[in-house]
Amino acid sequence: MNRHWLTQRLRSWGDRPALIWNNESWSFARLCDGCDGWLDRLAQHGIRPGDTLAICGDYSPTLCALLIAALRNRNIIVPLASATAPRWARLMELAQVRFAVRFDGDDAWHLNRFERAVSHSLLLQLAQRGAPGLVLFSSGSTGESKASVLDFERLLAKFEPPRPAYRTLVFLLLDHIGGINTLLHALCHGGTIVATRERSADAVCAAIAAHRIELLPTTPTFLRLLLIADAIARYDLSSLKIITYGTEPMPPSTLAAVREALPWVRFKQTYGLSELGILPTQSRDSGSVWLKLGNAGFEHKILDGVLWIRSPTAMLGYLNAPSPFDADGWFNTQDLVEIDGEYIRILGRKSELINVGGEKVHPTEIENVLLQLDNVKDVTVRGRPNPVTGEVVAAKITPLLPEDPDALKRRVRQFCGARLERYKMPAIIDVVVEDHYGARFKKSRVES
Amino acid sequence: MPTAPTLAQIESIVHDRIRAILAEHGGEPARLTGADKLNATLGLSSLDLAVLVAELEAELGVDPFAKLVSITSVRSVGDLVRAYQQAFFPELGSGADDGAVATAVARAGKRRARRERG
Numbered sequence: 001m002n003r004h005w006l007t008q009r010l011r012s013w014g015d016r017p018a019l020i021w022n023n024e025s026w027s028f029a030r031l032c033d034g035c036d037g038w039l040d041r042l043a044q045h046g047i048r049p050g051d052t053l054a055i056c057g058d059y060s061p062t063l064c065a066l067l068i069a070a071l072r073n074r075n076i077i078v079p080l081a082s083a084t085a086p087r088w089a090r091l092m093e094l095a096q097v098r099f100a101v102r103f104d105g106d107d108a109w110h111l112n113r114f115e116r117a118v119s120h121s122l123l124l125q126l127a128q129r130g131a132p133g134l135v136l137f138s139s140g141s142t143g144e145s146k147a148s149v150l151d152f153e154r155l156l157a158k159f160e161p162p163r164p165a166y167r168t169l170v171f172l173l174l175d176h177i178g179g180i181n182t183l184l185h186a187l188c189h190g191g192t193i194v195a196t197r198e199r200s201a202d203a204v205c206a207a208i209a210a211h212r213i214e215l216l217p218t219t220p221t222f223l224r225l226l227l228i229a230d231a232i233a234r235y236d237l238s239s240l241k242i243i244t245y246g247t248e249p250m251p252p253s254t255l256a257a258v259r260e261a262l263p264w265v266r267f268k269q270t271y272g273l274s275e276l277g278i279l280p281t282q283s284r285d286s287g288s289v290w291l292k293l294g295n296a297g298f299e300h301k302i303l304d305g306v307l308w309i310r311s312p313t314a315m316l317g318y319l320n321a322p323s324p325f326d327a328d329g330w331f332n333t334q335d336l337v338e339i340d341g342e343y344i345r346i347l348g349r350k351s352e353l354i355n356v357g358g359e360k361v362h363p364t365e366i367e368n369v370l371l372q373l374d375n376v377k378d379v380t381v382r383g384r385p386n387p388v389t390g391e392v393v394a395a396k397i398t399p400l401l402p403e404d405p406d407a408l409k410r411r412v413r414q415f416c417g418a419r420l421e422r423y424k425m426p427a428i429i430d431v432v433v434e435d436h437y438g439a440r441f442k443k444s445r446v447e448s
Numbered sequence: 449m450p451t452a453p454t455l456a457q458i459e460s461i462v463h464d465r466i467r468a469i470l471a472e473h474g475g476e477p478a479r480l481t482g483a484d485k486l487n488a489t490l491g492l493s494s495l496d497l498a499v500l501v502a503e504l505e506a507e508l509g510v511d512p513f514a515k516l517v518s519i520t521s522v523r524s525v526g527d528l529v530r531a532y533q534q535a536f537f538p539e540l541g542s543g544a545d546d547g548a549v550a551t552a553v554a555r556a557g558k559r560r561a562r563r564e565r566g
Contacts, residue, residue, distance in 0.1 A: 388494050
């Protein structure tokens with residue numbers, strides 16, 4: 001495996017900075033040396049190809065070196081971000097993890113071995129083929145997280161052709177398909193990744209300014225937070241060239257506002273799922289939420305407004321759920337889309353549609369309206385059971401500045417009355433103070 | 449279990465909410481009576497009713513239609529008032545006489561007083 005193109009590629013970048021962590025720069029040469037050190041250690045500890053290995057922590061240099069070493073060692077890698085630490089034991093059990101390396105905040109590590117057998121047919125299949133694997137968990141917002149098993153070699157293949165490289169801030173967590181994609185894209189093309197310990201608006205802007213970040217992959221929720229915190233005006237963000245956003249639908253009002261604040265930046269929507277990998281996409285233009293799904297082996301079709309995808313990097317299956325693919329290998333994304341020629345617009349998850357007496361309401365449509373109201377920091381819309389119409393629209397609103405809840409509710413009703421059909425208007429309005437997102441800066445629609 | 453309001457308070461809250469919805473439609477409702485039909489007399493649509501019960505649940509903290517009462521049995525203002533009264537005073541639902549209702553109301557009052565003390 002030492003002749004693997006990845007090894008040669010990373011070595012070829014030599015003294016170029018691969019990673020900046022805690023303001024310390026690691027060159028590609030140093031990262032590769034770290035990786036070779038891990039290959040020796042893996043052998044010493046009896047961690048063989050096909051073994052399941054959990055890598056627990058965030059983007060520290062030694063962790064990144066281990067990830068590449070484990071890939072070269074053809075392990076089945078289970079990345080677990082610090083944000084999910086309370087669930088690590090259960091996730092490791094689900095993924096039949098035999099070895100785990102836990103990293104602390106200082107990049108120090110500790111290796112554990114578990115006395116459990118790898119018996120799942122998908123894991124055995126990877127081991128028999130001698131292919132490295134990747135296990136990613138769904139967020140598990142409803143029920144237990146689903147564990148997707150991917151062939152890591154297939155995911156890696158798309159990074160072999162040379163592409164432009166950027167100095168990239170790693171924002172999405174490493175246990176997310178977007179995080180893995182960001183890391184590999186940057187390293188395989190000679191870019192530099194910059195990791196921050198904190199992901200607050202100020203910490204991210206300070207890192208962009210200090211390290212001249214060019215590419216920020218993030219979420220619409222975080223972009224809104226940047227605007228609300230008024231952080232953009234307080235830092236020199238002139239180095240930014242591209243902001244990519246995904247994981248949830250982008251409210252047009254958020255995109256318009258962030259483009260106005262960062263007019264020199266190109267905005268690009270991404271689309272990916274742990275079950276499929278990341279699809280090549282092209283936004284209609286920087287200010288548009290319409291996107292074109294690229295080819296590169298990916299196929300898509302729209303049935304009854306729902307997006308289906310067939311992907312060359314699709315997972316082999318779930319460890320703890322039946323295969324979601326149909327007989328021809330198509331995957332129902334459950335994402336409702338609108339079509340305009342060759343472009344699509346993601347409206348939201350089918351399961352999140354609200355049915356008000358037979359009328360269908362997209363939560364994002366209502367959120368997009370409410371986000372235009374003065375003094376609204378964040379809003380989450382969902383369906384609430386109702387004896388008359390089955391469901392009604394319920395909106396949870398956090399004001400920017402303290403406001404009398406009844407006054408805010410009155411303003412919401414007035415504002416919506418002029419912009420929405422009656423059945424789309426929130427019947428229930430909860431005014432709260434808490435944020436609507438977790439460690440992934442993605443809106444949570446789960447009823448708390 | 450939320451603190452029980454009195455029967456009169458429940459009636460007043462239900463009437464206020466109905467009046468607020470009628471006002472949103474631009475109407476100037478006269479005094480409501482229990483016999484007023486929600487749809488036929490007052491012109492409330494199913495969506496109005498959906499909003500009404502959602503608001504009443506938020507205000508009173510109970511949903512009588514979850515188990516106790518079928519929404520399809522609610523035709524008039526009085527039916528709606530009784531549904532919420534019954535959610536707080538289940539004795540009302542079993543055709544209890546005035547004496548039993550008075551006892552139930554007194555019992556609820558004592559419960560409320562105990563909670564307020566505690």
